[in-house]
Amino acid sequence: MKRNSFIYCLGIGAFAICSSLISCKTQQQEIQSSTYKFDFGTGKIAEGYHQVRPENMYDSAKGFGFLDAPELEAADRGGNVLENDFLSSKSPFFFTVDVPEGNYDVKVILGDKEGTSSSTIRVENRRLMVGKTETKSGEIIEKNFSVHIRYPEIAGTNKKVKLKSREHDYLHWDHQLTIEFNGDMPKVAGIEITPNNTAPTVFLAGNSTVVDQANEPWAAWGQMFPAFFEPGKVVIGNHAESGLTLKAFRWHNRLENILSMMKPGDYLFIEFTHNDQKPGNAHVEPFTSYQEVIREFMAAAKEKGGIPVLVTSMHRRSFDENGKIINTLEEYPEAMRQLAEEENVALIDLNAMSKTLYEAWGETESKKAFVHFPAGTFEGQEEDFADNTHFSTYGAYQLASCVVEGLKKTDLDLVKWIKPDIPTYNPANPPAFEEFYWPLSPRVSIIKPDGN
Known part of the structure; x- marks a missing residue:
């Protein structure tokens, strides 16, 4: 490599x-x-x-x-x-x-x-x-x-x-x-x-923006998340997978798998939108079927004594001529915000924080947070990588930092298990790319993850 x-x-x-x-x-x-x-x-x-x-x-x-x-x-x-x-x-x-x-x-x-x-x-x-x-x-x-x-x-x-x-x-x-x-x-x-057998588990349900990406140079916030918490006090169980929708997560028995392990006091973080908005048999509408399926996820977790947490999806990297983020996710994040308020469920508004973060970077610097690499960077890579949905390891870590910062604003008991040395994160002033350290793993893929 x-x-x-x-x-x-x-x-x-x-x-x-x-x-x-x-x-x-x-x-x-x-x-x-x-x-x-x-x-x-x-x-x-x-x-x-x-x-x-x-x-x-x-x-x-x-x-x-x-x-x-x-x-x-x-x-x-x-x-x-x-x-x-x-x-x-x-x-x-x-x-x-x-x-x-x-x-x-x-x-x-x-x-x-x-x-x-x-x-x-x-x-x-x-x-x-x-x-x-x-x-x-x-x-x-x-x-x-x-x-x-x-x-x-x-x-x-x-x-x-x-x-x-x-x-x-x-x-x-x-x-x-x-x-x-x-x-x-x-x-x-x-x-x-x-x-x-006693620490609460934080189960993550989501898509390619959350999953533990297996290969360089791809990454997602869920695989960075465990490093922010006190060992022995809480365990992160990332069950997200690339390309999945809310409905497919159920069809593939992934929600059932989570529920089979869930115990009272565990958490279920839910972050879906990117694939759910696309046409097809898994499509859902923001203020109707999207909310309905999320309600089903929440009800299933509550039945097991679990605590649901909603996470609005981060924006895609899409800038207008004025350097502002274009909302390609339509009304789905707002539908989740309203659902959290109606159901009195904790919300982490990653969508809002990602807008601030991307605009702080700007159109050029933000490429470093996504999989943008020239041809030949990795073995077998004959074409440029220019992916505006999936993150580099640097970008994934910044999104995880946003999720942790959003978590701090909730009243969940989980907050007390965030490591005490984790600094306050301001998405309007993110750490520089050059300050981030990530030694590359030997596993590399030139194939883009499912989903967009």
């Missing part, structure tokens, strides 16, 4: 099919009590840990290992058994573990007793967990994050999520937790993965 010239500165579980709901519930509880511990390196093994050596590629019999790992280097500094040795690489590497469906808290031990390190951690489909984290020479640190794992099989039924063909290669429908270690020089000494 070519790196673009302006790289952003910026044991093991098994899930059995049960003969009855009672036995299934009992077995699931037993599995969910497991903690998975891994000691990276070739030195002595910490008690209760599985050793992970450079050559340990994923093995289904063991239930863990590396995926397509580049050349990994092992080092042993002596001293503390868990912290004395580590694995590192100059290229991104992926470690995967078989785990049951559910939420997990992950602790990663990083650093080097005789050198520095620099790590960015993502999971599954490039879902950001830990931003650029550097350690000084001799420094060993722990970084924690929480992750949601979903299966296509819907618990308690004989149904499955109807996956699109390209989703079969995604890293988030495969019954595993996959962790991507990226950055200038990640040095990983250990990992602990512990089930979290």
Whole structure:
């Protein structure tokens, strides 16, 4: 893969099919009590840990290992058994573990007793967990994050999520937790993965502007969202998928999949419009069928004890001759605003904030927030990318910042779990592109995501 010239500165579980709901519930509880511990390196093994050596590629019999790992280097500094040795690489590497469906808290031990390190951690489909984290020479640190794992099989039924063909290669429908270690020089000494059955889950229902985009250079706000919250306190479950409408989200059993995992106190964020406004059998009208289907989503969540939250869709990148955003989403955002007021449901007005944000950038600078790259930037890319709907990683992070800022204006309990060091975000004065750091993942696609 070519790196673009302006790289952003910026044991093991098994899930059995049960003969009855009672036995299934009992077995699931037993599995969910497991903690998975891994000691990276070739030195002595910490008690209760599985050793992970450079050559340990994923093995289904063991239930863990590396995926397509580049050349990994092992080092042993002596001293503390868990912290004395580590694995590192100059290229991104992926470690995967078989785990049951559910939420997990992950602790990663990083650093080097005789050198520095620099790590960015993502999971599954490039879902950001830990931003650029550097350690000084001799420094060993722990970084924690929480992750949601979903299966296509819907618990308690004989149904499955109807996956699109390209989703079969995604890293988030495969019954595993996959962790991507990226950055200038990640040095990983250990990992602990512990089930979290109590923290509220924030389920995201949406389209390509929300989804965990699997490949560079595409991104969406949902995959940046987890990095804004306190680990262990709340878990983000992004179930959005490119090209979907409200109706298709139901037809594909995705809402049913969410509801099968939802517990009282969980949240359902709903953001749809881009595809719903198009003609076809999934089309809905703003103040009638659009509102009606959203009401059905909200009612289903409330029946499970969940808390619905409405998010108006961000604008497309479309400027008039005066540098103002053209509203291509018609009356749909206003229909959602009115629905939130009528139903007394929390609203995050991303549509309004995106207008301010895009106009603050202007027509030229805003290209950096979208997938606008000249031909040849990425391997196999023979034509220019000029996508005015889908975001670059920089743009996706700014939209996520807007969502978090909108969340702060609600009275939801979720607000208290936003990390205390997250600064106030002003869409009228966004951080510069050059300040954003995102080391590229090795997975690249020259195919535009579904939807527009």
